[in-house]
Amino acid sequence: MTVRRKILVTGASSGLGEGMARAFAARGRDLALCARRTDRLEALREDLLAAHPGITVSVRSLDVNDHQQVFDVFRALRTDLGGLDRVVVNAGLGKGRPIGTGRFDANLQTAQTNFTAALAQCEAAMEIFRAQRAGHLVVVSSMSAMRGLPRSLTTYAASKAGVSALAEGIRAEMLQARSPIAVTTLHPGYIATDLSAGAAKTPMMTSTEKGVRAMVRAIEREGAEAKVPAWPWVPVGFLLRRLPLRLVTKVS
Incomplete structure (x- = not known):
């Protein structure tokens, strides 16, 4: 297995991004954060x-919604490390409101x-x-991408479904071209972070x-897709894809 030594992580100042940075550093990897x-x-x-x-x-600073800055920062970090072996597209947002309730701004x-910002990161x-003719693109999606979800999750789930399809399309092209560039999509379940503090009692x-351990293991395996942690999210994902929508809404 290829060891990716030079890793870029977006959204690295807190939560899962910070956790992944710490985990990769413990493995001796050089980091662009x-x-x-x-x-x-x-x-x-x-x-x-x-x-x-021993690491670099x-x-x-990066605001992923400043698309030109995304390209500029990625190129600068590539120069800083003398190349990039892996990019983890992690930065994201969880706010949202039910559709049609006057909060189009949040959605x-x-x-x-x-x-859109994830698209810019993938492009860069x-x-x-x-x-380089080499590299590993990792896109952090969500288990919410499995189905359309109600209320405040509607736009979030739709955006994550779009990100999953984006990563799959890039992967399809790389496979078609027999390219050595790998593409992995992560679908995390409910993982405690500072952003999820208000949902501490979520089942x-x-x-x-x-x-984070599950995410980093999945990234290092470089599979096409991973639901993390595998338990309980692999069976939950199976059910989400197959349950009638009226039942999905009861558990979301």
């Missing part, structure tokens, strides 16, 4: 270098961040990988540590 909150990125960089002095950690922001990553919630 970006997010809007540069103070947290700098603090994370100091922590990682103190714990793992480069950080850059638009979610759609733009989770899909694949531009680098095509030039099937997994700790941040367990969730």
Whole structure:
């Protein structure tokens, strides 16, 4: 298996992005980390270098909704590390409101961040990988992508379904071209982060540590798709795809 030593992670200042950065650093990988909150990125960089002095950690400010900045920052981080072996498209947003209740602004922001900004990140990553003729694109989707979901989850689920289809389309092209570029789609279930603190009593919630371990293992395997953690989300995913919609709405 190819060892990807130079890894870029977006949305790395907190939550799953920060967790993945810490896990990859523990494996001795060089990191390119970006997010809007540069103070947290700098603090994370100091922590990682103190714990793992043999690695390189480069950080850059990035608002993924500034699409030109996405390309500029990815190129700069590639230069910082002397190439990129893996890009984890992780930055995302979870806000949303029921459709037609006067909060188009919240739903638009979610759609733009989770899909359009993810498209920009995939474009920037694949531009680098095509030039290198190598690389691993990882797109963080969600179990919410499995079906259309009601209420505040409607736009979020739709944006994540779009991201999953985007990654699959890129993967299809790479397979057709017999390219060495790998593409992995992650579908995390409920994983505790600072963003999910208000949903602490959600059934099937997994700790941040367990969730991140499962995500990193799946990334390192470089499979086409992974539901993480596998238990209970592999069987839940099977059911979500097959249950009548009226039952899906009762468990969402």
